[in-house]
Amino acid sequence: MKNARCTINRLPGEILAKVFEYVAMMTKVPSILKLQHVCRYWRRTLDIFPDPWSVVRVDETTKYEAIDYCILKSGSRPLTIAADPSPKVFEVLCKQLHRLRNLQMWSTGEDLDNEVLNLPAPKLEVLSCWCSPTDPYSTPPLPLIFGGQTPCLRKLVLGGFVSWSPQFRNLVHIDIFGWGDMEDRQESSTGLYDLVRLLQACPTLEILRLTDLDPWISWYNPSVSSRPADIPVNLPNLRQVFVARCSSGQAIKLFECFRVPRGASLSLERIHHPVTRGSNAITTILDANPSPFLNLADLRFLTISFAVESRFASWSGPSGQLVVEFSGALPQYQFLETFSLSQLSNRIQELVILDCPAIMGAEWGQFLAAFPALQKLTLRCESKSSGILPALSQDTGSSPRVHCPQLHSLHILDYLQLPTNPSSESEPFYKDILSCARSRHEVGYSIRDVRVTIRTSSNVGCMEKAAMEIGRFVEHVEVTQL
Template identity: 25%
Template sequence: MYKTKLHKYSVPELDLMEQKLQLSLSLIRGVRNFLQPIHYLPPEVLTIIFYETQQHLPDFLPMSDPSPSTWHWLTLAAVCRHWRGLIATSPHLWSEIDSGTLPERFLKRSSAVPLKVYLGLKMYDMSEEILQSIVSQSKRFRELHLDAGSWEPSSGSSGSIFHRFTSPAPVLTSLTLITEGRDIVNGTLPPIFSGQMPSLRKLCLKHLTSWPRNYFQSLTHLCLYNQNPSTRPTMDEFLEFLQGSPMLEELALVRAGPTLLDVGPPQVPPSRIISLPHLRQLEIGEWPCASLVALFLSHIHLQSQTDMYFWGDRMLNAIHNSEDAGSLALLLPEDISKLENMKDIKKWYLARQPRVILDTPFVSVTGMENGEEGRTLYMYGTFNASQLIPAQLLSRYPVSGVVSLAVRDSCTHTSNANGLDVEFWKQVLERLPALEKLEILAFRSVGFTRAVIGALVPVVTSQTSLPCPLLTSLTIEHDVSLPAYFIRTVVETRAQFTSAPTRLKKLRVLVFEPNPQNDKPINQLRSGITSDGESSVGSNSDSDDTEDIRTENEFQTREEEEYRRHTEDDRKLLEGCPESLGEVEFEYGIPLSVGIVPETWPTRAFEWTRDNPVRRAVV
């Protein structure tokens, strides 16, 4: 009976039934899909959401985080037919062209919208065909970021990659050109876009030192780096170039910019000053010497809002044996009246640390954080004492109005405070009459805390001199070398020469925890596996090793208990002078040496121009 019913239908009839069934299932799925809440949104809103799922890079120095994939958003097209159709017909979703990812499809679907073009930044080889198809759309270029080293000319082709860009780029606002100098003669950029880039405002060039006249003017952002040393412009030529962009907001010069070619009379008259009233950020990195930076700054007029960053070994480390070689004072000109951003410095951070976390010395002057008024001066590096001679340093840096000073020293563990002794700090602190807050961040730097505190001792003569008479807050990092008795003695001595309102009101001690977040001994007992992967059960050596580890853990535990007892004794000792000292607070679990570099460091230009950048992939 069952077999007879099946035989009622022919094969074509069964095929038709199956086709109708599949169509019905597809219709049901489609209706169910349209009943989802997200599909109540208008298509325009959905495309905005899709656009926000894309990774959009800055138009200036467009670095990206390498962890997320740039093209994950394309998986949205696999969700349903409606989304796939909406994505395929939304040109602005296809407006970022990458030479390594389906460039032809993106060019076609982007229709006539302006383009962001990334050529070779992922180090894909670009074929002549792909390059020509992209270049033909130059009238739509809003951004072009090109690494010329990723292009290999095909056999029979002539000229460099730059010669391919011949048509005007009327809407181009941002341009990045990276080259190591192949097919570039004397660092000169060949003509591009017929010289017609009227909208260009942001420019980044590597290696190139010159270009056709009147090419790059009215810029707001400029980064030049790794320029050909033999063809860099003179100071006069570079100032002439800057004069054509009075609206500059960001300027970064890394192993680039003007050079001193002549020995003798100044090449540029001292009276020539270029005003950059809109400059928000100036960065100078790896220049051949600090004095060249000072010469450049002597011809620049900066407003109070300009943040400055200077970095590099040759600029900021002593390279000669002379007393003032590499002095940080040489970074600034003798006359800083035109550098209005150097006025009103209220905070000063001076940190000497080995190259552990940050491997590049730098000096910066930035605006205060959290909307506070005033400026902040940062000095960070492996500076030696000759670079920090107070008489030289403080003659250039206007720090007399500083109300907060934080000093950090962990270069070496020596008893003489790394050469910055009591006399050094006396010369510094006597020039800080407005100082109210002092932080001594000297964990494991034996002698440094004692040297700084010692400079606060009043000088008793016929006219007693009290360093930093307004000092009311003192913060110290604590370890086993905390000179608690010495601190108390200095505080009590100062109290004899100050009135109650100006005495030390608060002492904060940041206690280092020798074994934080530790529920077990640091040295765990080994598993019963030898280095050869064989079980060590029954081995005499295993028993001996276990005993050694147990002994080491017991010693470590005793050492930590002794440290904590010392800490408690120090706290009681310092709290024992309430008539001379206000609040005493021992704080635990506070990260040590916080805030010694600005939150904005490292800057984007520093990361972009590094010899071995961590992030250089674009899109």
């Protein structure tokens, strides 16, 4: 009775079955067997919706009876099997190859030498194979899987294999992992050849994810890594590219091999630079050879997060998208330099800055100077005086000018502490907004729209009084409460 009143039992059977399917994927076979003994509703759900039974995780401790029971309950559903290669696993595979849709294996490389893998898998759509070799200096290549007879295969995930046989054709999704400790690992003797040939065989590719490029491109001297002559590869359907845990030199070498087409999203994560420790790694990659990045030709929107736990930048526009994740240990002033030096800033029209830090105005001035086309600025500040608002006022340098001359909208979000006295000269929040609006108005670069969103109701009336004074210099001022 207690279980019947649980929130999860209010879910429709179709949704509950999806939850059970996830449980089956994340746990071993006995877990899914136990679910049918919880209550009648769960047992009836498992009888009506057999998909959870079609997910089978096998290891040496799994009993044959449990495997057979799950396969029987799955009816004629396509099977997902996750396992370490073993005689028991190969016996199960041999009987169910005609139903196999998704296969996940964790291997040492040598244990893939089995005659079962020479048989065709006509319905296999996803193959994931991870290799942890017993001898890191002698990593075996991925052998021919299922005799190369996998006509429905669309997604390939490989981890730890230095090379593989040229068996894969017309894939839609490729996800390949190298190693993060190449000092103790074997490098590929063929360089980028295997990877490029794989891309050439998959003109239908839509998603490409590459992590740890060390086996194929040298971390210390990427220019010496060999590559085929017939590049760059044309991948017209490519929509997502993800590259992570490599050096800027490795990334430059990689992007010589293919182009990122217009409309695609490019994600770069944990890219290291040997000199500047990451601050200019992105601009180094993009400036070294801009021609592969067709998706970066027209980017108009930029979101920047300074949060230590999630420091990132996301550019987007009609031509595509670029997302870069930075290390939280990167100093904030070096983070700003990335955008000051990047040519991508020239066309940005809308800029959102999250967790806007308190940095000196001169550094904000250099940052804002890189955005001549900026029209709308949204700030979520972590302090009442970040330095960016004074930098938006008239530059008092040797050649006075106003940063972001096209700026017409300023939105400020989530101020938790507002001044108790709007006329107080000690309150930097009010002073900065008023000074910015007045200064730009006086030199003919007025901000037309100022909006402030706050979460503390006691300060709304105070800010409305301040808004009246700011309204002398802008067309529209609005204060709202979340």
